[in-house]
Amino acid sequence: xxxxxxxxxxxxxxxxxxxxxxxxxxxxxxxxxxxxxxxxxxxxxxxxxxxxxxxxxxxxxxxxxxxxxxx
Numbered sequence: 001x002x003x004x005x006x007x008x009x010x011x012x013x014x015x016x017x018x019x020x021x022x023x024x025x026x027x028x029x030x031x032x033x034x035x036x037x038x039x040x041x042x043x044x045x046x047x048x049x050x051x052x053x054x055x056x057x058x059x060x061x062x063x064x065x066x067x068x069x070x071x
Contacts, residue, residue, distance in 0.1 A: 002071035005041040005054060007034070009063040022061035026053060042071060 007019055016034045023032035023043055031044040043054060051068040058065050 001045045001048070003043045003045065003051070003054065004067075004069050004071045005043065005058065005065050006067040007039050007041055007058055007063050008066055010034075010036055010039055012036070015063070018061050019058055019063060022057045023054065026057055029054075 010016060010019060013036065016036055019041055020032045020034045023029050023034075023041060026049065028045055028047040028049050029043055030046045032041055033044075034041040041058070055065040055068060
């Protein structure tokens with residue numbers, strides 16, 4: 001299963017790394033492909049994870065999430 005997140009506040013590759021690391025720390029996340037433009041994160045899940053959990057990890061890393069949708 002994959003989810004696409006739209007992440008606001010990323011301005012450089014370090015931001016991409018921070019978001020990637022935050023998502024990969026969540027149990028059940030198998031992968032995270034974070035792209036600076038168009039500011040998206042495609043998250044591959046090993047099991048069902050609530051959108052709120054994914055969003056909270058990114059917000060805790062210092063960024064905003066505007067949309068989470070199924071890929």
